[in-house]
Every structure is written in C-alpha cells, then in structure tokens.
Amino acid sequence: MSAFKALWVTENSEGGTTIEITERDSSALPAGEVLVQVSYSSLNYKDALSASGNKGVTRNYPHTPGIDAAGTVLESSVAEFNPGDEVICTGYDLGMNTCGGFAQQIRVPAAWLLKRPQGLSLREAMVLGTAGLTAALCVDKLEKAGVEPGQGPVLVTGATGGVGSVAVKLLAQLGYEVVAATGKEAEHELLLSLGASAVISRAELAANANKPMLKEQWAAAVDTVGGELLFNVVKSLKYGGSVACCGLTAGTNFNANVFPFILRGVNLLGVDSVELPLVVKASMWDKLSLQWKLDLSALVREVSLHELPAAIEQILAGQATGRTLVKLR
Structure with a gap:
C-alpha cells in the first residue's frame, strides 16, 4: 500500500461537482492486474465532462477522471508486465467509471495496457494521448x-x-x-x-x-x-x-x-478510439512513433495536478486550444 495524490470529483448539494486534490491510498483503487505509477496524463473534452458530473460519461461519484495515462509498472500479477516496464493506457473504461489518469497511480486490467513504443517517450505519448x-x-x-x-x-x-x-x-x-x-x-x-x-x-x-x-x-x-x-x-x-x-x-x-x-x-x-482492440491501438501507436511521428511542441501546454481544475474550466468554456499535458510525477 502507498499514498498518492489524485484529482477527486464529488457531487455537491447544488447539483454540480466539487473538484479537489486529495491524497488516496493504492488499497482504495479498483481491482486489476497491474498497478502503475503515472508520470503523465492529458486533458480531453471527455475528461472535462466527467469532472463536471456528466452521467453519460461517469455514472458514480466520487471519481477521478483521466482517460489517458502513461507511467511505470509498480506491481503486476501477470507475466506480460514487470515492475519497471513503461506503459500507456488510453480508453476502455479508464477515467470513465474506473479511477483514471488524473492521479499518481492507477490500477487497471493488463488487457488495457501497451508497452511504450521505443520511438516515443512517456511524455510524447501523452502529448498525443487519446x-x-x-x-x-x-x-x-x-x-x-x-x-x-x-x-x-x-x-x-x-x-x-x-x-x-x-x-x-x-x-x-x-x-x-x-x-x-x-x-x-x-x-x-x-x-x-x-x-x-x-x-x-x-x-x-x-x-x-x-x-x-x-x-x-x-x-x-x-x-x-x-x-x-x-x-x-x-x-x-x-x-x-x-x-x-x-x-x-x-x-x-x-x-x-x-x-x-x-x-x-x-x-x-x-471512428472510435475507446473500445478499439488492443492490437489495433498498438499498431497505430507504433505508426505514431515511427513514420507518423510529429513535432507537437507548438501545440502543448503543460499543467500540474493543482493547475488542472482551471484547465478543465477552460476546456468546458470552449477556450482551450491544442493539447494540455498533465504532469504527475
């Protein structure tokens, strides 16, 4: 068991949501074969909907949004992943009804994870994200x-x-x-x-x-x-x-x-990127790491976990441009 920081969304008495940064324990995370120390996530429109209480995205609160995560394996009960492996997780139920990437740790099924392609760093993977x-x-x-x-x-x-x-x-x-x-x-x-x-x-x-x-x-x-x-x-x-x-x-x-x-x-x-078979995702990530590799530096702004609530408000107001990278380490 270990403590980590996470963005925590709760429903309030006014019918909206309250967002705070809180400390959680890995023992409170959902079941899954792999525990990951998250280095980076990214902010997507779906994340902002989850943070604002949209029940079409997230049914139950309190909750941690974040449909993207990239980091390092801490614990694994399956042979495919070992502690120290660098991995990417995008889509499936991450950040929707499973605690997501706006936290320093996630626990997920191994079937949701891909090993980081050699041509991309964890940061570059989350600049792309979903x-x-x-x-x-x-x-x-x-x-x-x-x-x-x-x-x-x-x-x-x-x-x-x-x-x-x-x-x-x-x-x-x-x-x-x-x-x-x-x-x-x-x-x-x-x-x-x-x-x-x-x-x-x-x-x-x-x-x-x-x-x-x-x-x-x-x-x-x-x-x-x-x-x-x-x-x-x-x-x-x-x-x-x-x-x-x-x-x-x-x-x-x-x-x-x-x-x-x-x-x-x-x-x-x-086009769907959420429930896409993992083998198809892997093929596309490989392509993005090689022949389709992009320099997206002009598009990226980096925020910390504490700066994330303001960025969520910005994307909901239609004021965001490009990509918002969330640094968690």
Missing part, C-alpha cells in the same frame, strides 16, 4: 477509403481542438492540402503554422444548412464536432469523398438526406 490516437485513426480510415494527397483539399473541423490540431499537423506532414475550420479567429496563425493551407470560419462552413446539396469542395474531411455542421460537410464532399467522424462538441444529432450518398457516392466513416 486525441492524437483518434486523429491518426481518422487519417488511417480516410486512406483506407482511398483518399490520397493530390485529390483536393481535406477539411478539418474543430481544428484548434486536441484531435483537430493533431489532424491538421499530420495531414500536412503527409502531403495533403489542409483547410482548417474554426470559430477562433485569433488562432488562424497557429493553424497556418501547423501546415494548413487555408483557414475558414465555422460560420462559413455552417451556411446554407437548409439546402439538400452543396457545391463540391472537399476530397475528404476529418470532423471533430458533429451536429448540423457534419452534414454540411457531407453535402460538400467531392464525388466519392469521405469524412471521418469522431466528435460531438457541436451536438449529437443532425438532419440528413440521402442525396449526397446516392448522387455523389460519398462515405460517412465513424
């Missing part, structure tokens, strides 16, 4: 659907967010012409520095939502926001184009018709 993994999965899915550089512009919505910003950087590095869409005018220069060839406003992208079809513009798209904006993207794909859909910050529903699908043969591709 957001970077999701961005890579979106690009991979588009390429498997036949999208190649030179076919035309690729749109990225919600481009200043965690997934969007990594997607812009990755697509540009792979040779695609990237158009970034954002509602944050002040961040246009950042997006251009990441490799976007042009930046358009969210309002421009949302125009003419009442029309059944729009002018063909995009060879492909990565959509991180969902809602009505997503179907405007579908309606403006070029013939045979595809959009990888992975987010819902603009809403979970949209009004659709069949015209883009049956007249232009476009594809709406769903």
